[in-house]
Amino acid sequence: MPRALWILIIGMAIYVTGASFLWPLNAIYVHEQLDKPLSVAGLVLMLNSAATMIGNLLGGFLFDRLGGFRSLMVGALLALAAVISLIFFHGWPHYPILLAVIGFGVGIVFPVANAYAGAIWPQGGRRAFNALYVAQNIGVAIGSALGGWIASYSFDSIFIANAFMYILFVFIAYFGLKHVHMEKGRKQEEGKTVATNAGNRIVWNALIILCIGYFLCWLSYVQWSTTIAAYTQELNISLKQYSFLWTVNGALIVLAQPLLSAAVHRWLRQVKRQMAVGFAIFVGSFFILLQATSFFDFIAAMVVLTIAEMLVWPAIPTVASRLAPEGKEGFYQGFVNSTATAGRMIGPVLGGFIVDTAGMKPLFVALIIFSSISFVTAFLYDRKLPKGKNEKKQTVTIV
Numbered sequence: 555m556p557r558a559l560w561i562l563i564i565g566m567a568i569y570v571t572g573a574s575f576l577w578p579l580n581a582i583y584v585h586e587q588l589d590k591p592l593s594v595a596g597l598v599l600m601l602n603s604a605a606t607m608i609g610n611l612l613g614g615f616l617f618d619r620l621g622g623f624r625s626l627m628v629g630a631l632l633a634l635a636a637v638i639s640l641i642f643f644h645g646w647p648h649y650p651i652l653l654a655v656i657g658f659g660v661g662i663v664f665p666v667a668n669a670y671a672g673a674i675w676p677q678g679g680r681r682a683f684n685a686l687y688v689a690q691n692i693g694v695a696i697g698s699a700l701g702g703w704i705a706s707y708s709f710d711s712i713f714i715a716n717a718f719m720y721i722l723f724v725f726i727a728y729f730g731l732k733h734v735h736m737e738k739g740r741k742q743e744e745g746k747t748v749a750t751n752a753g754n755r756i757v758w759n760a761l762i763i764l765c766i767g768y769f770l771c772w773l774s775y776v777q778w779s780t781t782i783a784a785y786t787q788e789l790n791i792s793l794k795q796y797s798f799l800w801t802v803n804g805a806l807i808v809l810a811q812p813l814l815s816a817a818v819h820r821w822l823r824q825v826k827r828q829m830a831v832g833f834a835i836f837v838g839s840f841f842i843l844l845q846a847t848s849f850f851d852f853i854a855a856m857v858v859l860t861i862a863e864m865l866v867w868p869a870i871p872t873v874a875s876r877l878a879p880e881g882k883e884g885f886y887q888g889f890v891n892s893t894a895t896a897g898r899m900i901g902p903v904l905g906g907f908i909v910d911t912a913g914m915k916p917l918f919v920a921l922i923i924f925s926s927i928s929f930v931t932a933f934l935y936d937r938k939l940p941k942g943k944n945e946k947k948q949t950v951t952i953v
Contacts, residue, residue: 555675555678555681555682555685556674556675558674558730558731558734559671559674559675559678559682559685561726561727561730561731562667562670562671562674562686562727562730562731563671563685563686563689564689564726565723565726565727565730565731566667566686566689566690566693566723567689567690567692567693568693568719568722568723568726569630569663569693569719569720569723570689570690570692570693570694570697571692571693571694571696571697571700571719572637572693572697572715572716572717572718572719572720572722572723573660573693573697573716573719574693574694574696574697574698574701575697575700575701575704575712575715575716575719576656576701576712576713576716579701579702579705579709579712580595580598580599580602580653581595581596581598581599583649583709584598584649584650587709588645588646588649590646596902598649598650598653600899600903601650601653601654601657602650602653602654602656602657603657603895603898603899604654604657604899605654605655605657605658605661606657606658606660606661606895607661607892607895607896607899608658608661608892609629609657609658609659609660609661609662610661610662610664610665610888610889610891610892610895611885611888611889611892612658612661612662612888613625613629613661613662613663613664613665613666613884613887613888613891614665614666614669614884614885614886614887614888614889614891615884615885615888616628616629616662616666616884617665617666617669617670617883617884617885617887617888618881618882618883618884618885622666622669622670622673622674622731622734623670623727623731623732623734625662625666625884626663626666626667626670626727626731627724627727627728628662629659629660629661629662629663629666630659630663630720630723630724630727631659631724632655632658632659632662633655633656633658633659633660633663633720634659634717634720634721634724635655635659636652636653636655636656636659637652637656637713637716637717637720638717639652640652640653640656640713640716640717641710641713641714641717644709644710644713661891661892661895664891665884665887665888665890665891665892666884666887667686668683668686668871668874668875668887668890668891669875669883669884669886669887669888670731671683671685671686672871672872672875672883672887673883674734679825679872680818680825680828680868680869680872683868683869683871683872683875684811684868686868687807687864687867687868688807688808688811691804691807691808692804692808694804695801695804695808697719698800700715701715754879756938756939756940757877757878757879757939759938760877760935760936760938760939761874761877761886761889761890761935763931763934763935764870764873764874764931764932764935765870765889765890765893766927766928766931767833767927767928767929767930767931767932767935768866768870768890768893768894768897768928769893769894769896769897770897770924770925770927770928771833771836771866771897771924771925771928772893772894772896772897772898772901773897773900773901773904773905773924774836774840774901774921774924774925775836775859775863775897775901776897776898776901776902776905777901777902777905777917777921778799778856778859780901780902780905780906781902781905781906781908781909781914781917782843783796784909785909785914786852789847789848791849791852795849799852799853799856800856802853802856802857802860803856803859803860806857806860806861806864807860807863807864810860810861810864811864814861814864814865818865822865825869825872825873825876826873826932826933826936828865828869829865829866829869829870829873829932830929830932830933831865832861832862832863832864832865832866832869833862833866833925833928833929833931833932834929835858835859835861835862835865836859836862836863836866836925836928836929837922837925837926837929838858838862839855839856839858839859839862840855840918840921840922840925841922842854842855842858843855843918843921844915844918844919844922870890871887871890873935874886874887874889874890875887905917908920
């Protein structure tokens with residue numbers, strides 16, 4: 555991998571570590587420290603997600619207009635300013651307002667990082683996005699673990715630690731990426747034949763179809779941290795055991811990469827096939843949940859779910875990068891990221907409604923249906939793409 559991509563990957567691992575100090579504790583802080591009802595905490599989190607979604611779209615737009623470095627710094631500095639403000643102003647109503655600003659800034663950073671990775675190493679295909687995915691998950695694991703430990707001493711320390719990690723990211727990005735030149739023109743000739751007015755519409759429709767599946771998959775996935783979390787308590791599965799499920803998730807994402815890469819290299823060279831298999835495995839994980847009654851059933855479901863996300867999550871931005879016409883790479887990544895954010899925002903509300911009105915079993919049936927629709931979109935999204943673009947841009951080699 556190019557040196558610049560390594561810098562970006564290390565920087566994003568640090569950035570996500572800082573973000574993960576705070577986000578798992580937001581609801582607890584609003585409810586317990588600010589003495590607000592859980593419904594208000596839910597609205598605060600929804601506001602944060604909405605701001606993140608807007609930031610995703612703006613981040614893609616900025617990448618196409620300003621380039622990777624400047625747009626990355628805009629999002630990072632905006633989030634940093636809000637985090638530093640939180641150190642001094644974390645009461646009500648400052649907290650939800652600053653949290654929304656943080657979500658907006660972070661929302662800019664993530665699609666820019668994806669588009670930047672693809673521009674820095676266009677020959678890398680899925681490998682660039684997969685490396686970012688693994689780095690971000692390492693950050694989530696470390697940040698979530700350290701965040702709970704730091705918060706046990708003082709919530710104020712969480713804001714300071716978060717700010718420190720964001721400052722470190724800004725320094726790494728500024729000194730490591732300032733003089734990085736993105737590769738342009740590689741898709742220019744290809745874009746002339748495909749990214750015409752009609753071609754743009756076809757490619758855009760392909761992205762919409764793909765993102766419908768991505769949205770439904772995220773809507774289903776987020777149930778693990780909301781409705782399914784509550785369901786485990788009804789089955790007398792302890793919080794410690796539930797937390798262990800996410801430890802299994804994080805460990806598999808990092809440790810199983812060599813095995814997964816070998817499997818993809820041998821059987822799933824086409825990213826379309828990789829996505830289809832991943833969506834199918836998602837369906838299987840929810841079938842396991844439909845029958846789950848013990849802790850070991852949930853472990854099995856989590857293992858299967860993790861394999862599915864390892865196949866699907868890095869593949870979607872890879873396809874978006876390959877579909878994007880010249881000059882629209884950032885916008886496409888921003889749209890993909892906003893789709894995932896929308897799924898994370900709507901999922902808890904819809905899941906809670908289904909559980910309250912019908913119960914957990916109907917929810918699992920709904921998740922199976924949603925994941926099955928995602929599976930279908932993996933086959934439909936590229937049917938109308940010009941043959942050259944479809945074949946040339948959908949093959950990804952993993953080493």
